[in-house]
Amino acid sequence: MSDLILTPNLDNADDFYANLLAAHEGLEKPDSDALNARLVLVLANHIGDGTVLSDAIRAAALSKN
Amino acid sequence: MQHIGAFAWGEPMNKIFETPLYGYERSPDQDNPTPVRRKVIVIGAGPVGLAAAIDLAQQGIEVVVLDENDKVSFGSRAICFSQRTLEIADRLGCGRRLVDKGVLWDRGKVFFDDRQVYDFNLQPDEGYANPAFINLQQYHFEDYFVQRVRELQAEGAPIEIRGRNKVDAIGTHEDHVRLEVESPEGPYTVEAEWLLACDGATSPTRRMLGIDFEGRVFEDNFLIADVIMDADFPSERWFWFDPPFNRGQSALLHKQPDNVWRIDLQLGWDIDKEREKRPENVIPRLKAMLGDDVEFQLEWVSIYTFQCRRMESFRKGRVLFAGDSAHQVSPFGARGANSGLQDTDNLCWKLKLVLDGKAPESLLDSYNTERVHGADENIQKSSRSTDFITPKSEMSRVMRDAVLDLSEQYEFARPLVNSGRLSQPCTYDGSSLNSADALDGPACTRPGSACPDAPLGDEFLLPKLAGKFTLLTIDADAPDTLEEDGVEVTRLALSVKDDLTLALKRRYLGDATSAVYLIRPDQHVAARRDSYQENSFRHAIRRACGKE
Numbered sequence: 001m002s003d004l005i006l007t008p009n010l011d012n013a014d015d016f017y018a019n020l021l022a023a024h025e026g027l028e029k030p031d032s033d034a035l036n037a038r039l040v041l042v043l044a045n046h047i048g049d050g051t052v053l054s055d056a057i058r059a060a061a062l063s064k065n
Numbered sequence: 066m067q068h069i070g071a072f073a074w075g076e077p078m079n080k081i082f083e084t085p086l087y088g089y090e091r092s093p094d095q096d097n098p099t100p101v102r103r104k105v106i107v108i109g110a111g112p113v114g115l116a117a118a119i120d121l122a123q124q125g126i127e128v129v130v131l132d133e134n135d136k137v138s139f140g141s142r143a144i145c146f147s148q149r150t151l152e153i154a155d156r157l158g159c160g161r162r163l164v165d166k167g168v169l170w171d172r173g174k175v176f177f178d179d180r181q182v183y184d185f186n187l188q189p190d191e192g193y194a195n196p197a198f199i200n201l202q203q204y205h206f207e208d209y210f211v212q213r214v215r216e217l218q219a220e221g222a223p224i225e226i227r228g229r230n231k232v233d234a235i236g237t238h239e240d241h242v243r244l245e246v247e248s249p250e251g252p253y254t255v256e257a258e259w260l261l262a263c264d265g266a267t268s269p270t271r272r273m274l275g276i277d278f279e280g281r282v283f284e285d286n287f288l289i290a291d292v293i294m295d296a297d298f299p300s301e302r303w304f305w306f307d308p309p310f311n312r313g314q315s316a317l318l319h320k321q322p323d324n325v326w327r328i329d330l331q332l333g334w335d336i337d338k339e340r341e342k343r344p345e346n347v348i349p350r351l352k353a354m355l356g357d358d359v360e361f362q363l364e365w366v367s368i369y370t371f372q373c374r375r376m377e378s379f380r381k382g383r384v385l386f387a388g389d390s391a392h393q394v395s396p397f398g399a400r401g402a403n404s405g406l407q408d409t410d411n412l413c414w415k416l417k418l419v420l421d422g423k424a425p426e427s428l429l430d431s432y433n434t435e436r437v438h439g440a441d442e443n444i445q446k447s448s449r450s451t452d453f454i455t456p457k458s459e460m461s462r463v464m465r466d467a468v469l470d471l472s473e474q475y476e477f478a479r480p481l482v483n484s485g486r487l488s489q490p491c492t493y494d495g496s497s498l499n500s501a502d503a504l505d506g507p508a509c510t511r512p513g514s515a516c517p518d519a520p521l522g523d524e525f526l527l528p529k530l531a532g533k534f535t536l537l538t539i540d541a542d543a544p545d546t547l548e549e550d551g552v553e554v555t556r557l558a559l560s561v562k563d564d565l566t567l568a569l570k571r572r573y574l575g576d577a578t579s580a581v582y583l584i585r586p587d588q589h590v591a592a593r594r595d596s597y598q599e600n601s602f603r604h605a606i607r608r609a610c611g612k613e
Contacts, residue, residue: 030463037467045477 004055082204085135086211087228095253102241103129104223104420106257108232108270111138112203113388113405114263115210119157120413122217122224123532126420129257130214131246135228137211140365141202141291144319144327145399149490149515150406151195152588156531158216160195162209167199168320173302175472175482179309182473184301192568193518194525198487200321202291203402235260235273235384242383259416260384263405268390274381280374281448283395284334285455288368290347292326294361304484306454306469310353315454317484318354325364328354329396331455338368371395373448375440380433385412392440397450397485400443407490408436414532414586418610423551428611431498439491446486453483490515493589500583500605503594507575516588519569521559526569529557530588534606536597537582539573543597549606554583585609 010016024032044053087110094101105121107114110132121128146154146163154160171187189197217224229249236243242260246253262270271278298318305316314331321327330350332341340346347366355361375392379385388405412432418424456462471478493499493513502511509517519526529535534554536543540561547554561570574580583592583605592605607613 033460033463034467034470037463038471041464041467041471041478041481042475 002049002052004052004059006059081208082137082139085228086137086208087132087226088135089227089229089249091248091250092225092227094255095248095250100243100254100256102256102258103127104257105129105259105261105416106131106242106244106255107261107263108132109263109265109388109390110134110207110211110226110228111263111265111388111405112143112206112210112402113409114261115207115214116153116157116406117261117263117387117409117413118224118226119159119210119213119217120409121416122214122222123157124413124417125223126417127223128225129255130224130226131230131232131244132226132228133231137207138203140289140367141204141321141325141327143203143206143399143402144200144321145198145403146201146206147198147399147403147488147490148193148195149488150403151199152518152527153406153410155195155528156410156588157210157213159209159213162212163201163206164195164199166205166209166322167201168300168322169196169199170300170302170320171197172299173304175469175484176303176305176308177466177469177473178307180473182469183479185479192520192564192566194520194527195518198399200319200327202321202325205322206402232269232273235270237274237382237384240383258383258420261409261412262384262386262390263388263409264390266389266393268386270384271376271386271390274384276376276381278374278376280372280393280444282372283370283451283455286332286334286336286338286341286368286370287396288330288332288341288347288350288366290328290330290351290366291321291364292328292351292355292361293324293364294326294355294359295324296326296355296359296361298326306465306484308354310350315484316354326361330354332368342366342368369396373444373451375437375444378433379408379436380429385416385429385432387412387436391436392444394443394447395451396447397454398443398447398488399485400447400488403488404439404443404491407439408432410587411436411439411589415611417586418552421551424610425612431496431611435491435493435496435498438493438496442491443488450483450485454485498585498591498609498611500592500601500608503592503601504577504580505575505595506577506580506593507572510573510582510590510593512590512592514590516582516584516590517572519564519572520566521563521569526559527588530584532586534586534609535582535584536602537573537580537584538597539569539580539582541579541581541596543581543602547602547606549603550610550612552606552610554602554606583609 104127107118107130110130118128118130151160174184231247232244233247234245241256243256300320303318317329319327379391387408394400415428456465468481499512536556538558545556581597585591591609
């Protein structure tokens with residue numbers, strides 16, 4: 001069990017971001033939304049830990065607690 | 066779930082649901098100058114009411130079932146019965162009949178849009194007398210339960226079903242209930258020490274007592290069609306999300322006995338129900354689904370809507386609510402009739418102890434607490450299935466479709482697909498009848514759990530635990546019988562060597578080397594520890610009977 005990491009942790013932040021944008025390039029909004037949804041699910045499964053995931057959902061909602 | 070104007074037509078081969086099974090007969094109660102007081106009256110002869118009546122009669126309690134009808138369920142309705150229901154039915158003397166007639170299945174396919182995304186094999190865990198579930202029309206289920214009532218009557222058990230006896234008014238009193246009953250030969254009055262309302266989702270009892278029933282309404286309509294066909298479809302559960310033949314909606318195909326197939330089509334909210342259930346509109350939909358060349362005959366068609374809700378309390382003085390009258394869920398996951406049988410399983414032994422003066426009336430409040438816990442669990446699970454099957458917002462549909470698209474290629478996404486979760490028995494965690502867990506044993510048998518079955522050579526464990534308090538010892542000593550304040554407990558002495566498959570060890574010992582379990586008459590664990598200690602088990606018995 002580990003805590004949700006909210007400090008910099010990406011191997012290469014700029015590469016990841018460019019990669020993400022490239023995947024969306026040329027997609028219509030519904031297809032982009034679908035891609036994001038699939039990506040969330042793939043990443044969530046990789047993480048697996050329920051506490052980390054609910055902390056992540058809370059962090060993404062930009063709530064204070 | 067609520068059926069709106071169900072009907073059958075044509076010449077169905079199965080007319081059982083149109084034949085009176087318990088026709089009206091005049092009761093001596095109708096001629097008595099003063100109202101006769103019965104021990105227990107059950108309103109409703111559906112699966113839940115019949116199970117309650119059989120359970121009570123088997124324990125020697127006088128019971129009268131009143132039903133406004135005189136036939137079994139109209140149409141198939143509930144079709145999926147879980148392992149726990151079959152175990153309860155075994156105790157009621159009906160289990161074998163259900164399993165012999167029912168369709169066993171463990172494979173299924175999931176379709177999305179125009180393609181199959183995956184198939185599955187549930188590969189049930191070994192070592193149980195009963196299958197994980199069977200498919201069986203509700204009318205067969207009720208027919209077998211009525212047969213069991215007839216057997217009990219032949220043995221002289223105090224049980225009676227009065228057909229076409231409609232309760233018109235209920236008066237509640239401190240120590241009894243008074244009923245005004247309408248019969249084909251006019252009204253009469255009868256009293257009961259206890260009343261069990263098993264009269265379904267639209268419960269007239271609930272209405273007559275003015276009790277609220279609030280919850281979440283799902284704005285959707287579903288068309289059920291039971292078709293008879295000699296088709297080659299295997300005994301599998303097929304579920305479609307957004308198929309070409311029912312765009313934007315869902316569909317289900319599932320096999321029942323006698324070549325009857327259940328087809329369930331989501332229709333959406335804003336539809337003309339009368340129009341949709343006409344054969345000229347139903348048949349083209351079914352042809353689009355089954356293929357033009359498949360010959361079929363309609364047995365029964367119904368349009369239903371549903372709500373997820375429960376009563377605040379399942380007990381009101383001397384009136385106890387069980388089954389759909391107390392709680393309603395969506396049909397996904399087969400939690401209606403299955404949870405109703407767990408209600409009566411929980412209730413009847415408590416009522417017996419109270420009637421015998423061996424437990425305080427307050428024991429019945431634990432029926433409310435424990436089964437409200439069960440109802441909340443069922444409402445949560447079936448609401449989640451419904452939210453997956455019928456997404457209520459644009460983003461919930463996007464997420465749902467993402468899960469389905471991923472499931473085609475990646476196994477990880479398949480557990481997220483939710484077309485109904487199989488009904489599992491509820492564990493009464495935190496119940497006041499439980500004693501603190503004093504065994505370092507498996508979680509599946511912690512206090513509050515329904516005992517899992519286990520093989521014992523050619524036999525099985527659960528039939529040995531039926532209907533009485535049992536002290537189950539596994540490689541541990543204990544007295545053969547024990548009595549605490551009028552409540553008798555009988556020992557069942559086992560050893561891990563009695564089950565060479567080691568299921569008994571896995572389910573009841575885990576890493577422990579010995580164990581003693583106190584098991585309630587409904588086969589739920591009340592207490593457990595590694596060895597017998599008289600004092601603690603005497604306390605546990607008192608606690609399980611609501612005396613501490």
